Amino acid sequence: MTLQTTSYSDLVNVSPELVRTAIRSGSYTGHTAGLAAGKLQCNLAILPECYALDFLRFCQRNPKPCPVVAVSDSGDANLPTLGPDIDIRTDVSKYRVFKDGAFAEEVDDIQALWADDLVTVALGCSFTFENALLRNDIPVRHIETGLNVPMFRSNIDLEPAGPFAGKMVVTMRPIPKEQVEQAREISARYPHAHGAPIAIGDPAQIGIADLSQPDWGDAVEIKAGEVPVYWACGVTPQNVLLDAKLPLCMTHSPGHMLISDVAENAETTILPPKK
Amino acid sequence: MTLQTTSYSDLVNVSPELVRTAIRSGSYTGHTAGLAAGKLQCNLAILPECYALDFLRFCQRNPKPCPVVAVSDSGDANLPTLGPDIDIRTDVSKYRVFKDGAFAEEVDDIQALWADDLVTVALGCSFTFENALLRNDIPVRHIETGLNVPMFRSNIDLEPAGPFAGKMVVTMRPIPKEQVEQAREISARYPHAHGAPIAIGDPAQIGIADLSQPDWGDAVEIKAGEVPVYWACGVTPQNVLLDAKLPLCMTHSPGHMLISDVAENAETTILPPKK
Incomplete structure (x- = not known):
């Protein structure tokens, strides 16, 4: 099978959904700066549920570095309030995996690492x-x-x-x-x-x-x-997660953000539910 | 012992700390509209830790009715990011207690009901x-x-x-x-x-x-x-908590809000830590 590759310039001025499709298929693995203009892009922290309450408390207390824009259900790879089709296991172009506070690997998808107790926290980005x-x-x-x-x-x-x-x-x-x-x-x-x-x-x-x-x-x-x-x-928050030495946590790789369907200038980061 | 009573007019134009002191001592049990001008007042939801992650997810997904302004540590009655001296068991003038989704009682303090697994979520108010x-x-x-x-x-x-x-x-x-x-x-x-x-x-x-x-x-x-x-x-959020039929939850009574030290027009609801 020949893997179709997509270049950065192919993705400028296309919809967030199409950028995510290219990333999901593995045809684009580059950075996301300047893509999906006008849409909110997100930092990611994926961690076991048993740490999620404390991590959300941490983010609430430090809203300037850690502005929470979405939180998944435990074990649910979707983030419907950011986009109806998002699958967090495949829709980011590069992920970093940390085990016991040390960098373990950089991967293009995290399907093999997904588990029923994982919670995704998406955070706004600069x-x-x-x-x-x-x-x-x-x-x-x-x-x-x-x-x-x-x-x-x-x-x-x-x-x-x-x-x-x-x-x-x-x-x-x-x-x-x-x-x-x-x-x-x-x-x-x-x-x-x-x-x-x-x-x-x-x-x-x-x-x-x-x-x-x-x-x-x-x-x-x-x-x-x-x-x-x-x-x-x-x-x-990435440093803080590392220092906490969780058995497992995953983040996006720098510059390889999650692209959402939420407008950057929307009053909240919650999409209205699809009727 | 004669209980000193404080009237509403005694508390107009005094500091948030002094209003809380009057409430804590039991000398003021009235409503808080118009008190501590310029300071953020808060709706309250106090619930067992095992429900707190879902409740925070719920608030994050519904930020307009449920704007979270503080979350306590589990079992900790203080809310230092809203005020250095706040004790949530005594600093609200009237509380409502709900058990299994039904109203149980209205009380002036919740010291007797406090437990090591309780989490306080404070929410902004109109x-x-x-x-x-x-x-x-x-x-x-x-x-x-x-x-x-x-x-x-x-x-x-x-x-x-x-x-x-x-x-x-x-x-x-x-x-x-x-x-x-x-x-x-x-x-x-x-x-x-x-x-x-x-x-x-x-x-x-x-x-x-x-x-x-x-x-x-x-x-x-x-x-x-x-x-x-x-x-x-x-x-x-009060209705939603009731409908969820938690074994125990507590809220402020309508109009009897938690008065914080945070300025209403501050960029975030987090006080800088005291050095």
């Missing part, structure tokens, strides 16, 4: 507010330059819940000084995608020693007249 | 957006006339989770036609307090036969030039 910044002519340096957003472990304590605790991870985007307030206002409209910045300006105020040495992602240039602006980052 | 409407000179009829807000069982299906399911309860407020859009915009700013209206105008569109016959609360006059506007109501 693509949503980045798209809104770009629509409002606010530059986003790492996108302009084709890099990954720089991410830093801050000194901001998270509110713990059960085995879940740690420090907040933040992203940094240099914003022209005269557009910082506008960037703040725009991102605040997306509470399901990290909301307003966590901090603005001096990195030392949140325990970052050197902006040229990100903990994850790529360093980006801060030009004259630009101010570093910090947002809560979806890597936070 | 006081928040009503205060915002009043600040913007939009009249709120039931407040003007000293009545309870009229509540109706709609035909809107809730997204089920585990044993939790049913129809949405809505409140109705008549708004002058020319202020309806402004009322929508203002309430949409408070996603933690039911957000934007669910429907505007004809009650038949959401299955309400007669606006003069509310299912709960009092009928209010709709004057010439006014449009009935419907918001999701915090009675929804």
Whole structure:
């Protein structure tokens, strides 16, 4: 059998359903930035039910890094409030599997790993507010330059819940000084995608020693007249899950998000039920 | 011992902490509308841990009637993200206790009923957006006339989770036609307090036969030039809890809300941790 492959450019401007179909069939395994414009994309955490209550408490207490946009029934691979046809075992282009707090493997689907006690928690992602910044002519340096957003472990304590605790991870985007307030206002409209910045300006105020040495992602240039602006980052819950050393948990791979049918600017992330 | 009693007027314009102190001591057992101006007040659902994951899934799927603003640890009577001194067993002026889906009793504190497996879920309440409407000179009829807000069982299906399911309860407020859009915009700013209206105008569109016959609360006059506007109501989760026939659950009594230290217009409902 010859596997049909789909390129990124084939998927630009197609519906979320068609992007998911290409991913589900295995014909597309790339990243999802810029696909399904206007639709909410999601970070994923898949974990055993016995940890799900504490993880939801953790997310509720840390809504800026961990904005919950959907929670599955236990053992149910569907997420009907995000899209009527979503199957979480196949509809993400790359997954990471962790066992006892250590990286185990990266896979294209998790059908073989699925179990009746697994719960999927989908969390909003920064693509949503980045798209809104770009629509409002606010530059986003790492996108302009084709890099990954720089991410830093801050000194901001998270509110713990059960085995879940740690420090907040933040992203940094240099914003022209005269557009910082506008960037703040725009991102605040997306509470399901990290909301307003966590901090603005001096990195030392949140325990970052050197902006040229990100903990994850790529360093980006801060030009004259630009101010570093910090947002809560979806890597936070991934780190916290890892540190909790669950026997099994799965996440998307960075940049390989779940694409939903929910509009980025919808009031809630819940699709109306199909009649 | 003589029990010192505190009147409503003694508590107007005092801090949330002092209102809670009066309630905790048993000296104030009245309603909380208009107290602790500018602070978030909360609906309460207290239920056994074994139902908490499904109840949180239910709330996540129905964010307009069930906006979660805090979740306690199991067996922990404190809610530190809403206020450093809150004890949920004593800090609400009246509670309702339900056993096996039937009303059992109304009490002033629940210390005798507390158990190690209980989880408190606090939900936003309509006081928040009503205060915002009043600040913007939009009249709120039931407040003007000293009545309870009229509540109706709609035909809107809730997204089920585990044993939790049913129809949405809505409140109705008549708004002058020319202020309806402004009322929508203002309430949409408070996603933690039911957000934007669910429907505007004809009650038949959401299955309400007669606006003069509310299912709960009092009928209010709709004057010439006014449009009935419907918001999701915090009675929804109470009904759903009742219908689920849990062996034990507890709620606040209507109008007797938990007063928090969180500002009504804060970006999240999570207080920063005390250093």
